Amino acid sequence: MENEKKIPYKIYLEESEMPTTWYNLRADMVNKPAPLLNPGTGQPMTAEELGGVFCEELVKQELDNDTKFYPIPQEIRDFYKMYRPSPLVRAYCLEEKLQTPAKIYYKFEGNNTSGSHKLNSAIAQAYYAKKQGLKGVTTETGAGQWGTALSMACAYLGLDCKVFMVKVSYEQKPFRREVMRTYGADVTPSPSDKTQVGRKILAEFPGTTGSLGCAISEAVEVAVTNPGYRYVLGSVLNQVLLHQSVIGLETKAALDKYGIKPDMIIGCAGGGSNLGGLIAPFMGEKLRGEADYEVIAVEPASCPSLTRGKYAYDFCDTGRICPLAKMYTLGCGFIPSANHAGGLRYHGMSSILSQLYDDGFMEAVSVEQTSVFAAARLFARTEGILPAPESSHAIRVAIDEAERCRESGKEETIVFGLTGTGYFDMVAYQKFNDGEMSDYIPTDEELAKSFATLPEMN
Secondary structure, three states, X not given: OHHHHOOOOXXXXXXXXXXXXXXXHHHXXXXXXXXXXXXXXXXXXXXXXXXXXXXXXXXXXXXXXXXOEEEOXXXXXXXXXXXXXXXXXXXXXXXXXXXOOOEEEEEEOOOOOOOEOOHHHHHHHHHHHHHOOOOEEEEEEOXXXXXXXXXXHHHHHOOEEEEEEEHHHHHHOHHHHHHHHHOOOEEEEEOOOOOHHHHHHHHHOOOOOOOHHHHHHHHHHHHHXXXXXXXXXXXXXXXXXXXXXXXXXXXXXXXXXXXXXXXXXXXXXXXXXXXXXXXXXXXXXXXXXXXXXXXXXXXXXXXXXXXXXXXXXXXXXXXXXXXXXXXXXXXXXXXXXXOOOOOOXXXXXXXXXXXXXXXXXXXXXXXXXXXXXXXXXXXXXXXXXXXXXXXXXXHHHXXXXXXXXXXHOOOOEEEEEEOEXXXXXXXXXXXXXXXXXXXOOOOHXXXXXXXXXOOOOO
């Protein structure tokens, strides 16, 4: 107990202790993630082919399965210093409320204007676009965290930023949209009539509320048809998980500072950027046989790619103009229910995380959104932070695990990722507080219809 008292509520690293490199988890994977395929030829995408869509340096990072560490450019490290290192917090008040012997820690990534971890990769991708001499970038955003982060990064570096925002979020989250516009981004609800693929989707699905797959198609089309632009993505891709490894590297350094070894690491999972970044150094130890951790991916029951999806090659977008990725997927035509709050609405999962899950190195659970918001409310009332709906999926399972510890008497150490704040998600909180929020779980028949859109190559 005496040693316990020495552990502060918030563990901060010194500026000098910040990571100077990103960690490429693929370098320690025996089974590497499957390559992206050209949808026309069925062959692995080459750097030249990807270079027409992505920035040159990002293509290099995307395809590199062997380089273990990438130096973080000084300009990016200087930007990081505005909000990093982020705190690792001991959830003493939540532990007390739950009356659990478990020790709960969370890595808080919401202490920047974008309100989430997305800024870690946004500034990196914008930096490489600027370095390449591009005019601007295009992207999609679901709940708006990625679009907000990218608009901030582009404003900082003087780049144009075009964002296609999933229509239901565009309508439900006007303040998130306005933050993007304040930072200079052009924000369009997707699907739209601005692109050929958007018009096609609208014709096929009149009145659709949109999906990330739709928005990706539109953003890619604009990027490849406008000279001086490239497309950037906030999750799923290998390069994004590389940049987000800064989360896990800081988390591990903070834990090591006090000799703390977690038993369990929990993260929400939509496309995989937060979870992949949080677990990276711990999973590396696990892959190398140096340590063992229980790793849990938490996804929404309304968009359950890991727990109910198929491990197969699928298009990364609804318009079928992007490369094929082998991942746990619900089918590129899957559109989440309009009552789905927050992000975590992508139809597939990161190829890295999909491979690790398929190989048995991590677990996955899905949770319903009313229970997620109940966990968010409890967390807000005890820890004083209003969490993002996405983060609250991890909170839900962390609470569940802590309660199991109370029942069993086990003193386990739980670490979870608090990806950001929920202050732009008040419509969802209002629906929960008013008792108007409902749970939606896709039926087997609905998923079967979506799986039928998988490429024939499977």
